[in-house]
Amino acid sequence: MTDIIDGKGLAARIRRELTQECADITARRGRPPGLAVVLCGDDPGSATYVRNKAKAATEVGILSEVIRRPATHSQAELLADVDQVNARPDIDAFLVQLPLPAGMDANAVIERIAPEKDGDGIHPLNLGRLMMGVPGPRPCTPQGILALLDYACTELKGARAVVIGRSLIVGKPVALLLQERHATVTMCHSRTTNLADEVARADVVVVAAGKPRLVRGEWIKPGATVIDVGTNRVNDKWVGDVDFDGAIGRAQAITPVPGGVGPMTIAMLLANTVRAASLRHR
Ligand code: NAD
Numbered sequence: 661m662t663d664i665i666d667g668k669g670l671a672a673r674i675r676r677e678l679t680q681e682c683a684d685i686t687a688r689r690g691r692p693p694g695l696a697v698v699l700c701g702d703d704p705g706s707a708t709y710v711r712n713k714a715k716a717a718t719e720v721g722i723l724s725e726v727i728r729r730p731a732t733h734s735q736a737e738l739l740a741d742v743d744q745v746n747a748r749p750d751i752d753a754f755l756v757q758l759p760l761p762a763g764m765d766a767n768a769v770i771e772r773i774a775p776e777k778d779g780d781g782i783h784p785l786n787l788g789r790l791m792m793g794v795p796g797p798r799p800c801t802p803q804g805i806l807a808l809l810d811y812a813c814t815e816l817k818g819a820r821a822v823v824i825g826r827s828l829i830v831g832k833p834v835a836l837l838l839q840e841r842h843a844t845v846t847m848c849h850s851r852t853t854n855l856a857d858e859v860a861r862a863d864v865v866v867v868a869a870g871k872p873r874l875v876r877g878e879w880i881k882p883g884a885t886v887i888d889v890g891t892n893r894v895n896d897k898w899v900g901d902v903d904f905d906g907a908i909g910r911a912q913a914i915t916p917v918p919g920g921v922g923p924m925t926i927a928m929l930l931a932n933t934v935r936a937a938s939l940r941h942r
Pocket of ligand 1: 801824825826827828829830831848849850851852855868869870871874889890891892921922923925926
């Protein structure tokens with residue numbers, strides 16, 4: 661029997677808890693936590709993500725604002741927008757939705773965000789804090805992945821974990837969080853030779869490659885826990901990076917796509933916003 665890890669349900673529970681925290685903060689300081697999302701350009705996927713984030717924020721009682729800028733916006737104009745949001749007293753946390761239009765330097769934009777308002781937890785100072793193991797906002801998807809592993813009662817101490825993908829927002833930070841929890845972590849990527857052998861040794865597999873059904877069911881060690889971060893549109897359906905049907909019956913537990921990691925990413929953005937508001941108030 662394979663457990664299907666209900667990310668949607670866990671995210672709903674976290675949002676309910678955040679609703680209470682939000683109400684408390686609003687009562688204490690006379691205004692709600694504020695989240696802004698800067699959306700530059702007209703990428704349809706990004707527009708959907710941003711809409712979902714804003715809707716979820718409003719539902720828990722966060723004041724949410726989407727700042728829309730055209731694809732013709734210049735880098736200097738976007739940096740000026742970031743400066744403005746940094747200075748706004750009503751915004752506690754914000755993010756600039758990635759990817760940015762071609763030609764823009766995303767790293768320069770991320771570095772410009774005030775670290776204490778870094779909703780995504782990817783400012784270099786906060787990534788440094790993550791590496792040092794000191795408190796700070798953590799990247800949303802990796803935080804969500806750890807919460808899903810705990811929810812599935814996965815033993816991480818001493819476990820052999822394989823992370824596929826080395827992006828700044830998922831692969832690299834989730835590997836650090838898994839190490840912090842005493843897992844032995846192997847990082848795999850597009851140049852890894854013999855991915856199947858790496859996966860076959862893993863008690864925990866986190867896949868964030870953006871390649872539909874990259875990980876085959878028969879690669880998975882019986883009893884492993886599988887977190888599928890991939891979100892790929894195939895024939896009008898969302899599919900992950902793992903062959904879900906092949907994994908059923910082998911894995912101990914697996915996240916579905918959709919309904920696994922995605923809702924948790926949003927819940928963790930809301931959690932980062934509420935935490936930032938609470939820290940500022942103090
Ligand atoms: P990315 O697109 O920046 O990079 C992909 C990574 O996968 C790279 O490090 C690359 O080396 C590795 N990779 C590519 N092909 C590979 C292969 N054949 N074998 C092994 N490794 C390979 O990564 P990202 O931004 O972390 O996104 C990865 C996927 O996760 C995408 O599908 C994205 O949409 C999804 N994602 C989902 C959420 C969510 O909340 N559900 C959040 C972030 C990303």
